[in-house]
Amino acid sequence: MRIAVSALRPDLDSPVDAKFGRAMWFVVYDTETGSYEAIDNAANRNALQGAGIGAAETVSNAGAAAVITGHLGPKAFGVLASLGIEGYVGSGMTVAEAVAAYERGQLERIDEAGEAHAG
Amino acid sequence: MLGSSLSLRKAKVAVASGKGGTGKTLVATNLAVAAARAGTPTALVDCDVEAPNDALFFDAEPLGSSEVTFPLAEVDADACTGCGVCRDVCAYGAIRILGGKAVVFEELCHGCGRCTRACPAGAIGEVPARVGEVEWSRVAGGVAAPSVLEVVTGRLDVGQVKSPDVIRVARKRGTVFARPLTVLDSPPGVSCSAVAAMRGADALVLVTEPTPFGLHDLALAVRLGKTLEVPMGIVVNRDGSGEADIDGFAASEGLPVLLRIPFDRRVAEIYARGGLVIDEHPDGARWFSTLLEAVSVLVGRAEG
Numbered sequence: 001m002r003i004a005v006s007a008l009r010p011d012l013d014s015p016v017d018a019k020f021g022r023a024m025w026f027v028v029y030d031t032e033t034g035s036y037e038a039i040d041n042a043a044n045r046n047a048l049q050g051a052g053i054g055a056a057e058t059v060s061n062a063g064a065a066a067v068i069t070g071h072l073g074p075k076a077f078g079v080l081a082s083l084g085i086e087g088y089v090g091s092g093m094t095v096a097e098a099v100a101a102y103e104r105g106q107l108e109r110i111d112e113a114g115e116a117h118a119g
Numbered sequence: 120m121l122g123s124s125l126s127l128r129k130a131k132v133a134v135a136s137g138k139g140g141t142g143k144t145l146v147a148t149n150l151a152v153a154a155a156r157a158g159t160p161t162a163l164v165d166c167d168v169e170a171p172n173d174a175l176f177f178d179a180e181p182l183g184s185s186e187v188t189f190p191l192a193e194v195d196a197d198a199c200t201g202c203g204v205c206r207d208v209c210a211y212g213a214i215r216i217l218g219g220k221a222v223v224f225e226e227l228c229h230g231c232g233r234c235t236r237a238c239p240a241g242a243i244g245e246v247p248a249r250v251g252e253v254e255w256s257r258v259a260g261g262v263a264a265p266s267v268l269e270v271v272t273g274r275l276d277v278g279q280v281k282s283p284d285v286i287r288v289a290r291k292r293g294t295v296f297a298r299p300l301t302v303l304d305s306p307p308g309v310s311c312s313a314v315a316a317m318r319g320a321d322a323l324v325l326v327t328e329p330t331p332f333g334l335h336d337l338a339l340a341v342r343l344g345k346t347l348e349v350p351m352g353i354v355v356n357r358d359g360s361g362e363a364d365i366d367g368f369a370a371s372e373g374l375p376v377l378l379r380i381p382f383d384r385r386v387a388e389i390y391a392r393g394g395l396v397i398d399e400h401p402d403g404a405r406w407f408s409t410l411l412e413a414v415s416v417l418v419g420r421a422e423g
Contacts, residue, residue: 047212048212049211049212049227050211050212050213050224050227053212053215053224053227054212054215056215056217057215057216057217060217060218061216075224079215079217079222082217082218083217083218
């Protein structure tokens, strides 16, 4: 499966970006092959509005089945939920650490939307 | 005379401020009454659609109301091919391709119609979506005698953001009365809703107070007024309540001070119970006839 991790830099050693809609990058990791691709989130990061739903569209189109980030606002949470994409908390970790923790089932799932306009 | 200069054509006078709470509504309501009493049929349009208060100052006969809607994009999912053309032309990021189909986010859609025209599959239509309402009434009880005064109130629904849509409909309703004078009570600030209320006005009355906040936000409003190329004048409300140099600023900008309303507890008391200062304060009639004359000069300048 593919996991999209919001990240400050486009690599596996990057810290997880606590922001989702306005994250710097999405590192999309493939658990079967161990490979990853990095997607620049500049278009959403700099959007006047609608960053959360734009980012949700980005990770959905990247084929992600799960998202690791710090926080999901109401709109992003709603869009991801409607697409069956689960969100997990990975702030404070690197992308590689967060993916490993996810695979061990150690990440906290985001079950409800957080505050709007927080990232 | 106002009657002569304003009857030349339909004049629109916007009362604005930048800062909230400076006295826009006080000035707009009393100015409208002063004009009607001076023989100029007047319409007062409350463009402060997030918190409209003008009608509270009047005993008025309701004339009508209407819903304000905007044309919300609506996708026919069966016809949508998920090509993404609509998403790419949307200037507001209101459309996303999710699960292979276009999805419209109502709170972001401005109803501009670009997606409807751009969709190669003809899959996007428009449905009216409510954002607020407009009511209009005629002031009763001889308050406006010998002339007439209509009050139009725009009201944005709670939780909605498209105040400019409601302001445009309220202003349009105001023009239906075709009065020689329309007073536009503008919202605070200098963003979209203030622009929607002030654009196309023939004169701008900027109400401020002599505090650092009043002066700071007055400067913003003046910049907006210059951008919109509307002749401006200043009303200093609560004159004497602070030390900010409004007169120095007005002089440096070449703007006239149209009226000073003193820092007087009686004004606040009259206003707080929904009364008209023009009637209840001993100096009220003089203040607002002064302002009316000064505004007619500004409007005359706009007419060249």
